[in-house]
Amino acid sequence: MATTELKSDAIFELLKRFLGTEEGIAVKNKVNLVYQFNISPKVTPPFFSMIVCVCLDCFLFVLWSFSYGFGLQKIGIDEVVYTIDLKKGEVIKGQYEGGKPDATFSLKDEDFIKLANGKLNPQIAFMRGALKIKGSLSAAQKFTPDIFPKPAKL
Amino acid sequence: MGWVNIPSPTAFSLLLHYFSSKSQKKTMAMRELVTGAAACAVPGSSSSSSNPLGALANALIGSSSKPLEGLKEIPTSTTTATEPPLYQDATAEDRLRGLPGADSDHSFSQHPTSQGSEFLRRFRTSDQNGFANAWDEIQRSGPPPPPALLDHGLPPPQLQPTLDGPPQRVLSNLLHSFVGSSHGGIPFRPAPLPALGLSEGDKQCIRDRSSIMARHFFADKSEDFINTQVNALLSSLDIDGDVRVKGPLPGRFQELEDYWNESQAARRPGPPQVDRWVTEFSQHRIDHGDPNVWAHSFEQQHGANGWASEFEQEQLISAADQMGGANMSNLSTMEQTRMLARTLAQNNDPKFQNSKFLQFVSKMSRGELIIDDNQVKPAALSSPGDWATEYQQQYSGGRWADEYARDQLSHGPDQWANEFAAEREQSRPVDDKWVNEFSKLHVDDWADEFGRQVGEGAFGESSTDNWADTYDEYLNEQVVAKQKPDASRGVYVFTDMNPYVGHPNPLKEGQDLFRKGLLSEAVLALEAEVLKNPDNAEGWRLLGIAHAENDDDQQAIAAMMRAHEADPTNLEVLLALGVSHTNEFEQAAALKYLYGWLQHHQKYRTLATPELSDSLYYANVARLFNKAAQMAPEDADVHIVLGVLYNLSREYDKAIAFFQTALKLKPQDYSLWNKLGATQANSVQSADAILAYQQALDLKPNYVRAWANMGISYANQVFTSASLFIILFLDSLASVG
Numbered sequence: 001m002a003t004t005e006l007k008s009d010a011i012f013e014l015l016k017r018f019l020g021t022e023e024g025i026a027v028k029n030k031v032n033l034v035y036q037f038n039i040s041p042k043v044t045p046p047f048f049s050m051i052v053c054v055c056l057d058c059f060l061f062v063l064w065s066f067s068y069g070f071g072l073q074k075i076g077i078d079e080v081v082y083t084i085d086l087k088k089g090e091v092i093k094g095q096y097e098g099g100k101p102d103a104t105f106s107l108k109d110e111d112f113i114k115l116a117n118g119k120l121n122p123q124i125a126f127m128r129g130a131l132k133i134k135g136s137l138s139a140a141q142k143f144t145p146d147i148f149p150k151p152a153k154l
Numbered sequence: 155m156g157w158v159n160i161p162s163p164t165a166f167s168l169l170l171h172y173f174s175s176k177s178q179k180k181t182m183a184m185r186e187l188v189t190g191a192a193a194c195a196v197p198g199s200s201s202s203s204s205n206p207l208g209a210l211a212n213a214l215i216g217s218s219s220k221p222l223e224g225l226k227e228i229p230t231s232t233t234t235a236t237e238p239p240l241y242q243d244a245t246a247e248d249r250l251r252g253l254p255g256a257d258s259d260h261s262f263s264q265h266p267t268s269q270g271s272e273f274l275r276r277f278r279t280s281d282q283n284g285f286a287n288a289w290d291e292i293q294r295s296g297p298p299p300p301p302a303l304l305d306h307g308l309p310p311p312q313l314q315p316t317l318d319g320p321p322q323r324v325l326s327n328l329l330h331s332f333v334g335s336s337h338g339g340i341p342f343r344p345a346p347l348p349a350l351g352l353s354e355g356d357k358q359c360i361r362d363r364s365s366i367m368a369r370h371f372f373a374d375k376s377e378d379f380i381n382t383q384v385n386a387l388l389s390s391l392d393i394d395g396d397v398r399v400k401g402p403l404p405g406r407f408q409e410l411e412d413y414w415n416e417s418q419a420a421r422r423p424g425p426p427q428v429d430r431w432v433t434e435f436s437q438h439r440i441d442h443g444d445p446n447v448w449a450h451s452f453e454q455q456h457g458a459n460g461w462a463s464e465f466e467q468e469q470l471i472s473a474a475d476q477m478g479g480a481n482m483s484n485l486s487t488m489e490q491t492r493m494l495a496r497t498l499a500q501n502n503d504p505k506f507q508n509s510k511f512l513q514f515v516s517k518m519s520r521g522e523l524i525i526d527d528n529q530v531k532p533a534a535l536s537s538p539g540d541w542a543t544e545y546q547q548q549y550s551g552g553r554w555a556d557e558y559a560r561d562q563l564s565h566g567p568d569q570w571a572n573e574f575a576a577e578r579e580q581s582r583p584v585d586d587k588w589v590n591e592f593s594k595l596h597v598d599d600w601a602d603e604f605g606r607q608v609g610e611g612a613f614g615e616s617s618t619d620n621w622a623d624t625y626d627e628y629l630n631e632q633v634v635a636k637q638k639p640d641a642s643r644g645v646y647v648f649t650d651m652n653p654y655v656g657h658p659n660p661l662k663e664g665q666d667l668f669r670k671g672l673l674s675e676a677v678l679a680l681e682a683e684v685l686k687n688p689d690n691a692e693g694w695r696l697l698g699i700a701h702a703e704n705d706d707d708q709q710a711i712a713a714m715m716r717a718h719e720a721d722p723t724n725l726e727v728l729l730a731l732g733v734s735h736t737n738e739f740e741q742a743a744a745l746k747y748l749y750g751w752l753q754h755h756q757k758y759r760t761l762a763t764p765e766l767s768d769s770l771y772y773a774n775v776a777r778l779f780n781k782a783a784q785m786a787p788e789d790a791d792v793h794i795v796l797g798v799l800y801n802l803s804r805e806y807d808k809a810i811a812f813f814q815t816a817l818k819l820k821p822q823d824y825s826l827w828n829k830l831g832a833t834q835a836n837s838v839q840s841a842d843a844i845l846a847y848q849q850a851l852d853l854k855p856n857y858v859r860a861w862a863n864m865g866i867s868y869a870n871q872v873f874t875s876a877s878l879f880i881i882l883f884l885d886s887l888a889s890v891g
Binding site for chain 2: 005007009010013014017018020021023113121124149150151152153154
């Protein structure tokens with residue numbers, strides 16, 4: 001669906017192309033781990049409240065909306081899963097099929113863009129709670145936004 | 155601090171200047187400062203004239219309204235004069251002898267009568283000095299002693315009710331010689347004085363104020379010297395000045411003891427009196443414009459009244475938390491921890507909210523836990539008096555301000571992270587607790603990993619430092635974010651201190667600068683223009699383009715939105731908005747504006763169907779533009795829009811094709827070259843992209859965006875020998891050409 005398209009898609013697409021180049025192969029050989037990214041898209045308020053009003057559990061929605069504000073992103077809602085396989089040098093949209101990924105990062109679409117552009121430090125994001133990490137910490141620490149090529153601007 | 159270093163003559167002359175100041179207001183203020191009725195802690199002595207020091211001040215100030223010479227001619231020798239003691243109590247005499255300075259040659263029992271007559275003679279001869287006039291004034295204005303004093307059954311102030319001359323004068327002379335002794339830095343030799351019948355309240359005031367004034371006069375002298383001076387003065391006045399003497403007094407002085415305790419209680423928090431003094435003092439300094447070094451430097455550091463309020467704040471904190479015995483470093487640690495706790499509390503994760511780590515941090519911030527000797531201890535609750543005592547110990551005397559400032563500096567905000575890191579390392583047990591907590595929260599392998607690494611100690615050291623650094627960075631970022639909160643919301647943020655505001659024709663200036671390639675300057679000029687004419691679409695449009703070329707899409711979008719408001723049909727604005735939104739990956743917005751371009755175009759308006767504008771799908775829009783391109787294959791703009799559209803859908807090969815077509819039609823468009831280059835870079839054709847960027851930069855050397863893109867391409871590119879060769883070859887070609 002066009003409207004739920006993630007901004008992050010462009011970055012992953014770029015990474016996919018980038019991993020085909022010699023530089024990409026060098027990165028792949030250096031890291032040699034599998035990362036999974038759970039990207040939470042932006043949810044527009046009418047769209048989301050429509051779904052929730054159908055839900056019986058309106059009370060929870062009220063709680064949710066008070067604690068997070070209306071219509072904003074929340075980690076863990078409607079996540080889009082990307083797998084960056086730096087063992088094989090692949091970017092897959094979907095779960096990793098070769099077992100468990102070394103580390104899984106959950107974050108919002110906006111934050112992912114900032115992260116990939118080097119405008120957000122992953123450690124800061126983790127401290128703020130904007131980035132959740134699951135899996136091996138040493139693998140997570142080897143992750144750096146530098147693996148994402150910066151998009152050029154028109 | 156500066157005030158310690160002022161030579162006492164300077165201080166003294168300053169004071170004289172002060173007294174002789176022409177401004178009545180300042181004189182009044184100074185009088186209030188010295189008499190300070192409200193600041194006097196003893197009840198009952200609220201009237202300023204009822205205390206002798208106040209009377210002295212009145213006399214001095216009063217006489218200084220006459221020529222200053224009168225003040226200088228005051229015979230200092232009269233200070234040695236005594237009167238026959240009216241208060242011949244044996245105990246009092248003994249006490250006087252026991253005090254320092256009382257063993258001077260002029261013991262009052264030796265030549266009482268001769269000294270007395272000498273005094274009286276001098277008193278009469280000094281009439282014409284104007285001092286006596288002042289004295290008369292005091293006599294007239296002096297109210298009867300407050301009834302509260304009489305109620306207490308104190309040793310009756312024998313002379314005060316009938317005040318017929320000498321005692322007040324003797325006192326003022328004494329104080330004069332005291333002040334005078336500061337001039338030469340000679341030790342003050344107290345003269346035996348007659349019993350003046352001072353009330354306890356008066357004595358209290360004299361003691362407090364003389365010690366304060368002494369600190370001021372003898373700012374360059376040692377603490378001991380000050381104490382000796384003050385004690386000498388006080389002992390000559392039969393005042394219990396020395397804290398060490400504060401043993402229980404004999405029975406009949408019970409009331410005195412009560413007073414003493416009361417006054418001590420009032421003094422113990424220290425500052426209320428003193429800080430009022432400092433507040434007042436700094437205010438006067440500001441009024442006076444005095445080149446007094448310490449006041450200025452202090453104000454610069456802390457702002458006027460800064461330390462007083464700061465101190466009060468800290469006092470409040472410590473009082474509220476019952477935080478006895480806390481030293482300054484603990485207080486500042488608490489302050490910092492509180493900040494941390496607040497930040498952590500903003501975290502939305504309920505698990506984190508309940509974690510022991512957060513509890514620990516918030517306890518730290520409330521002062522319930524302190525870190526001491528590598529161990530976390532619950533803070534001992536003790537009376538606030540303790541810490542006040544400790545405070546006085548730490549900061550007693552003239553050096554306290556100095557130390558306070560140093561303390562402030564050493565605990566300055568930029569060092570807290572280091573400090574915190576150090577303390578974190580010290581509190582290893584807490585770390586472990588935190589780890590355990592974490593292991594409960596998260597999947598096992600994470601916790602194992604973490605635990606293993608903490609066990610190895612490899613993680614412990616490096617990551618705590620790291621973490622603190624990162625947190626520091628985060629705070630900086632927050633500050634920056636606060637400064638620029640509106641940029642992300644599409645509101646244009648103007649530059650502060652724009653030199654072009656007030657320029658007669660900023661739009662023309664901006665256009666010139668833009669043409670010259672001075673983008674930042676052009677932005678300023680154009681900002682001045684749109685501030686002048688907020689509805690100038692051309693100004694906003696140029697501003698938006700300047701920002702886009704300066705590689706700032708947020709600001710470009712904000713400016714272009716304003717241009718769009720002012721002129722909704724401008725095609726260039728619509729295209730620029732589409733491009734900028736594409737750069738920010740905002741597909742829906744980009745589509746909207748690109749479709750708007752089609753709707754408002756003279757030729758292609760017919761293609762746009764109204765029902766489409768409600769739900770824009772990329773495929774539909776692309777189809778319409780393809781139709782348009784077929785209609786007019788010679789129109790470069792349609793090809794450009796198509797190129798942007800295919801960028802949006804990441805069909806870079808098609809986009810490159812359209813841009814190349816457009817370039818054939820419009821080879822001098824530098825932004826088009828950049829668009830081609832960016833598209834090629836995004837489809838990982840770095841070498842080609844660099845060529846395109848170079849074309850753009852040949853046309854416009856100051857094209858920041860192209861430079862930035864070029865940098866990205868170089869960073870992403872592998873320098874195989876082949877590509878390096880090509881670049882060198884092309885460079886040489888360019889230089890030949």
